[in-house]
Amino acid sequence: MAEIQYHLAEDTIDEKDIRALIGWLEGNPRLTKGPCTVEFEKKWSTWWGRGHSVFCNSGSSANLLMYDALLLSKKLKNKKVIVPAAGWPTTITPAIQLGFEPIMCEADKETFGMDVECLEHLLEKHNPGAVIFVQMLGVPHQQIAKILALKEQYGFVLLEDACAAMGASYHGRKVGTFGDMASFSLYFGHQLSTIEGGVVSTDDAEFNDLLRMLRSHGWGKDLPESSHQKLLKQYGIDNTHEPFIFYEPGFNFRGTDLQAFIGIGQLDKMEWLISRRNENHLLYKKLLGEKLYTQNFDAETTVCSIHFCALAKDSKERVDIADTLKQHGIETRLYTAGNLGRHPFWANRYGEARFPWADELYERGFFLPNHPSLSTKDVEYISGVVRKVVG
Numbered sequence: 001m002a003e004i005q006y007h008l009a010e011d012t013i014d015e016k017d018i019r020a021l022i023g024w025l026e027g028n029p030r031l032t033k034g035p036c037t038v039e040f041e042k043k044w045s046t047w048w049g050r051g052h053s054v055f056c057n058s059g060s061s062a063n064l065l066m067y068d069a070l071l072l073s074k075k076l077k078n079k080k081v082i083v084p085a086a087g088w089p090t091t092i093t094p095a096i097q098l099g100f101e102p103i104m105c106e107a108d109k110e111t112f113g114m115d116v117e118c119l120e121h122l123l124e125k126h127n128p129g130a131v132i133f134v135q136m137l138g139v140p141h142q143q144i145a146k147i148l149a150l151k152e153q154y155g156f157v158l159l160e161d162a163c164a165a166m167g168a169s170y171h172g173r174k175v176g177t178f179g180d181m182a183s184f185s186l187y188f189g190h191q192l193s194t195i196e197g198g199v200v201s202t203d204d205a206e207f208n209d210l211l212r213m214l215r216s217h218g219w220g221k222d223l224p225e226s227s228h229q230k231l232l233k234q235y236g237i238d239n240t241h242e243p244f245i246f247y248e249p250g251f252n253f254r255g256t257d258l259q260a261f262i263g264i265g266q267l268d269k270m271e272w273l274i275s276r277r278n279e280n281h282l283l284y285k286k287l288l289g290e291k292l293y294t295q296n297f298d299a300e301t302t303v304c305s306i307h308f309c310a311l312a313k314d315s316k317e318r319v320d321i322a323d324t325l326k327q328h329g330i331e332t333r334l335y336t337a338g339n340l341g342r343h344p345f346w347a348n349r350y351g352e353a354r355f356p357w358a359d360e361l362y363e364r365g366f367f368l369p370n371h372p373s374l375s376t377k378d379v380e381y382i383s384g385v386v387r388k389v390v391g
Contacts, residue, residue: 005329006382008307009189010371012273017265024261033216036257040264041199047267048176050201052208055260056215059163059185060090061253062198063132066159066181067094069200069210070130072248075157080128082156084114085339085358087134091161092340095132096349103128104341106355110296112309113141115357116150123154130157135165135175138191138277138305139295144170144178159183163198166191167274167304181207186259189371190306191273192266194259210248218250219243274304276372280379284308284368287383291390293364307367309335312390315363321389322366328385335365 029036037055045053056062070076081100083092086107095102103126106118114133122128131151135141151158160179162168168175176182181204186197200211205227212222220228221243231237237245266273281303285294292310297303312318318334325332339362340346341353368382 002327002329004331006331006369006374006378007371008331008333008367008369010373011188012191012193012266012372013195013262017262020265021258021262025258029257029261031258032256033254033260034257036260036264037255040260040267043264043267044199045201047270048174048201050177050182051203052205052211053199053201054208054211054215055255055263056198056200056253057255058196058253059183059187059190059198061251062163062183062185062200063090063161064094064097064251065200065211065214065253066132066183067098067100068214069181069207070157070159071098071100072210072214073206075206076129077155078127078129080126081130081132082114082119082122082126082128083132084134085341085353085355086112086136086361087161087337087340088163089337089340089343089345091132091134091163093345096345100130102350104346104350104353104355107339107358107361108141108143109357110142111139112136112295112357112361114147116143116146118355119147120150123150123156127154128156130159132159132161133179134161134163135168136295137307137309138165138168138281139297139303139309140165140168140170140175140301142170142297142301148178164190164306165304167270167277167302169302169304171300176201180204181211186263186266191277191304192263192270194255194263194266197255197259197263213248214250215253216250217252218246218248220245220247273372274302276374277304277306277370278302279376280370280374281305281308283376283379284370284383287380288386291387305370308370309365309367310386311335311360311364312366313364317390318364318366321386324389325368325382325385330382330385331369333367335361335367338362338365
């Protein structure tokens with residue numbers, strides 16, 4: 001087996017970021033959550049064009065915070081939530097942990113996100129209180145207008161998992177701005193990184209207040225002053241007890257100022273990160289799109305993918321492709337995680353869920369590297385290795 005020369009993901013924290021971090025650390029700053037976190041949240045909201053953003057310790061925690069804020073908001077008409085068959089487990093697991101009734105929806109053949117026909121059928125049948133959909137791997141859903149129309153028709157709260165799609169946009173509108181709340185993951189190898197980290201963004205002030213309390217133990221210290229004063233008056237809290245009154249059963253999902261400082265610098269190069277990932281993805285699509293089934297998108301979509309996803313003709317060809325890539329020092333992995341309805345965490349509770357297209361992702365899907373470090377020649381070389389297998 002050849003030594004890996006082309007990693008599936010590379011860290012977006014570069015030497016310049018490290019030097020800036022060292023200079024900041026030499027000033028003996030506060031390292032735990034503090035002023036840098038506030039600055040990062042404001043900068044994040046400005047870049048995305050959303051009213052509020054809450055920084056936390058991971059994208060998975062961001063999803064859990066969204067679900068719990070929704071539960072406590074009293075905006076739900078019921079606890080049914082439609083979840084995607086294709087995605088990452090922690091798009092779904094908070095619903096299970098918090099006592100929702102998750103209903104699984106098939107993946108679509110275009111972007112591998114939520115199938116809108118299946119969604120509409122489930123809406124008619126179950127009339128759920130919420131829907132969570134994934135902007136799959138940085139390729140925006142191509143029927144967002146239909147999803148928003150269904151939201152208007154059926155009156156559900158829409159959660160948008162944009163954890164692996166930061167920087168992508170659909171018809172000029174950034175992913176992470178379509179849901180009532182949207183989650184992002186700032187993990188290593190994603191579009192930008194704070195080592196570990198996550199964000200929830202929203203335009204809803206009530207959601208923002210709940211998210212801030214839930215992130216930090218349930219206390220009110222991180223709330224906007226007007227919201228905090230309202231709670232103090234509501235519960236008759238005196239000045240002595242004010243800092244440590246806990247209004248909701250919260251978590252400790254705080255990020256650190258060290259991570260937030262890195263995030264501020266990452267946002268400064270966001271446009272460059274988008275352009276590099278987009279260029280690589282389009283080149284992969286050009287070189288492999290006629291040989292393999294890949295995610296589809298229109299000319300008005302800006303893709304910002306963390307990997308290039310493709311489907312082999314069958315599971316045997318996928319093994320052949322993976323073996324050949326590894327022999328050439330190219331890292332790959334199966335489509336993660338295919339049909340989540342076939343995984344024990346779901347099947348043990350609700351029975352195994354089979355869907356024609358999500359099953360195709362499970363059986364045939366695989367990833368190729370995409371990150372800003374890859375050059376045009378790198379993408380051409382990787383694509384050439386794959387083409388040797390698929391003919």
